Each structure stands twice: as C-alpha cells, then as structure tokens.
Amino acid sequence: MGPVLPARTREFARRMIAALDIKATGPGQPVSGLSGGNQQKVVIARALAREPAVLVAVRPTNGVDVKSKDALLGVVRDVADGGSGAVLVSDELDDLRVCDRVLTVFHGRVNAAFGAGWRDHELVAAIGFGMNDSGVLARLVADLDVDVVLCAGRWTLLERTTLDDLLPVCARRGTSVVVGGVYNSGLLAAPSPGARYDYAPAPPELLARARRLVAVCDEFGVPLKAAALQFPFGHPAVAAAVVGAAAPEEMAENAALFHHAVPDALWHALVVRGLLDAGLPLPLNDCP
Missing domain, CATH: 3.40.50.300 (P-loop containing nucleotide triphosphate hydrolases)
Structure with a gap:
C-alpha cells in the first residue's frame, strides 16, 4: 500500500x-x-x-x-x-x-x-569524440573536422598506443587531445595486489612494472601519481587531462600532484631502466 x-x-x-x-x-x-x-x-x-x-x-x-x-x-x-x-x-x-x-x-x-x-x-564552441580506442579516434580525426578528442587509458606510463596512431594525426590536424584514465583504472595510483588495469584485475607482469615505476619515483621523491598525471603533457597535442574525484580533498590532491616538481632526471632514469621508450616526448623542464 x-x-x-x-x-x-x-x-x-x-x-x-x-x-x-x-x-x-x-x-x-x-x-x-x-x-x-x-x-x-x-x-x-x-x-x-x-x-x-x-x-x-x-x-x-x-x-x-x-x-x-x-x-x-x-x-x-x-x-x-x-x-x-x-x-x-x-x-x-x-x-x-x-x-x-x-x-x-x-x-x-x-x-x-x-x-x-x-x-x-x-x-557550439567545439565538436569532439571520446573513447578508449585510439585507432578509431585517429580515423575520425583524419576524416572529419574534429576540434578535440578524449582518449582514455592509451597515453600513460603503462600504455602508449596513441603515439602510433592518434597523437601524430592530432598534431598534424591541430586537434586537441584530452587524456583520460591516466592511472589506468587505478594501477598507477596504487600498484598493490588486487589493483585494476583497464577495468579488470591487473595482470602480474603489469603490476610488477608499476612497482618498478614506484621504485624509480621514490628515488627522486616523486609520487607515482604525480608522474602519471604529468607524463601525458610531454606531447604537444595534449591539452588537458581528466582525473576523477569523489570529494573536494581529492580535487585538491589532484591539483597538488599536477604541480608537484618532477625533475628531468626522473624521466631520463625511466628511459635508461627500460620503463619508457627512448625518443618518447617527455614533459621536460629544460625544453626550449
């Protein structure tokens, strides 16, 4: 009743x-x-x-x-x-x-x-698309007059497939890229047993790789989350990153991580130790 x-x-x-x-x-x-x-x-x-x-x-x-x-x-x-x-x-x-x-x-x-x-x-100020398939986004940018694209989880410290398809065409066409999923579903935020990667339990080899990233970041006094958040901005086509927050405190933390000082030596160390490929665009402080 x-x-x-x-x-x-x-x-x-x-x-x-x-x-x-x-x-x-x-x-x-x-x-x-x-x-x-x-x-x-x-x-x-x-x-x-x-x-x-x-x-x-x-x-x-x-x-x-x-x-x-x-x-x-x-x-x-x-x-x-x-x-x-x-x-x-x-x-x-x-x-x-x-x-x-x-x-x-x-x-x-x-x-x-x-x-x-x-x-x-x-x-309408801008028209764009968003998804986690960088190949599809690359074709859309190549064929259409797109202002901005949002790509999740494909330009991070652990996965960089966008460098082969989406980022080059965006740079050529003048399309802005917004990067989502910088923590790859949480693995780069807290690489511990049970962590998730791409919406599923993280494979052991990726969990081990994330822990190696933590070890190098610790040597330079940089939180892994700060490095993960700032890494995408090494490419000139990247205009912004989307980071979720469930409370005002998390928003403040995200802002602090974005402005956390990351020395160039950290990025070079990640390359030397095989955690980043040589020749990747990196967010270096000494770039001209």
Whole structure:
C-alpha cells in the first residue's frame, strides 16, 4: 500500500501523471520504484506543486524518451507563457529551443547571449569524440573536422598506443587531445595486489612494472601519481587531462600532484631502466 494522500494532493498527482505521462501505478507509488526518466518527471511535478514565481529546471529532460522530453519542455514553456519566470539550465541544444533567450556561461561568467532563432553553430564552441580506442579516434580525426578528442587509458606510463596512431594525426590536424584514465583504472595510483588495469584485475607482469615505476619515483621523491598525471603533457597535442574525484580533498590532491616538481632526471632514469621508450616526448623542464 502507498501512503494516504490528501484529496487535493492526490488530484494534483493524477493531473501531473497524465500531463507528464508518468509511468506509474498511481499517485501512491513510491518514486524510488519508478524509472530514471519518470523520476525526472516527478521532480518537475513537485516543483510545479509549489506554484513557483520562477521555475528553475536543471537538465529537465535528462534520461527521458523523445515523447516525454517534448512534454517536459512544453511544461516549462507553459510556465513562462503563464506569466511566471522559467530558467532552464542544460547542455542539450534541443532543450534550449523553447527559450526566449539563451546565455552561455564559462567559468561562472556569462560570455554571450542569444535571442530566439539562434543557430546551432552559434552555441557550439567545439565538436569532439571520446573513447578508449585510439585507432578509431585517429580515423575520425583524419576524416572529419574534429576540434578535440578524449582518449582514455592509451597515453600513460603503462600504455602508449596513441603515439602510433592518434597523437601524430592530432598534431598534424591541430586537434586537441584530452587524456583520460591516466592511472589506468587505478594501477598507477596504487600498484598493490588486487589493483585494476583497464577495468579488470591487473595482470602480474603489469603490476610488477608499476612497482618498478614506484621504485624509480621514490628515488627522486616523486609520487607515482604525480608522474602519471604529468607524463601525458610531454606531447604537444595534449591539452588537458581528466582525473576523477569523489570529494573536494581529492580535487585538491589532484591539483597538488599536477604541480608537484618532477625533475628531468626522473624521466631520463625511466628511459635508461627500460620503463619508457627512448625518443618518447617527455614533459621536460629544460625544453626550449
């Protein structure tokens, strides 16, 4: 049994179920039992129940089908047409087409404004692709006009296949590379038994190699994570690295690791000991 609702609330719930096409057994069904898309609709319905002077909808169509997306955006439009304010925050261009005015925000500041009738190319600053298959990305960069690519786990201290395909074509075409997975699923963050590599348990030979990397880094007083994070930037096509964080403290740690001093002698030592190939582009401090 669901909770007993006051008649007025139950009636409003029924109207929202019909208006937003919420797939539910009735007003008493727990929201936790709904699909993600239907839960998104309930969020909008709850906001409307308060009859807000200004409705703020953040990515209101996230996870819903096309029909439901149109219904949700129609609700936002109806709120605005009814005399109330409506603020829609989204990175989906189709969401923004119902807006009278679109503001683009970068680093917390409004940097452009567009009235109704804007074109896609006015709002899209860059187009790119992301995956962990560097060969596919290389073909996309070679054949299409791509601004940026995100490649995960293929330009690291342990795996460098991008040097054979993706990085050369990006350098030639002027395409920026964002490197993800610099720790190779965690092996380069904590190379201990049970560590994972490429989303699976790390093979023994790779675990041994990661431990050799730790030993050399220790000689120079450099955390392995700092070396792993900074290594990709030796190639001129690399513009950024994506590092996950589950808490503010981890974000602060990532920033500190990125700025941790890594002597050139460490990179040279890794080459001499066979842990990095000779001729690799390295993030040296004495580069001209």
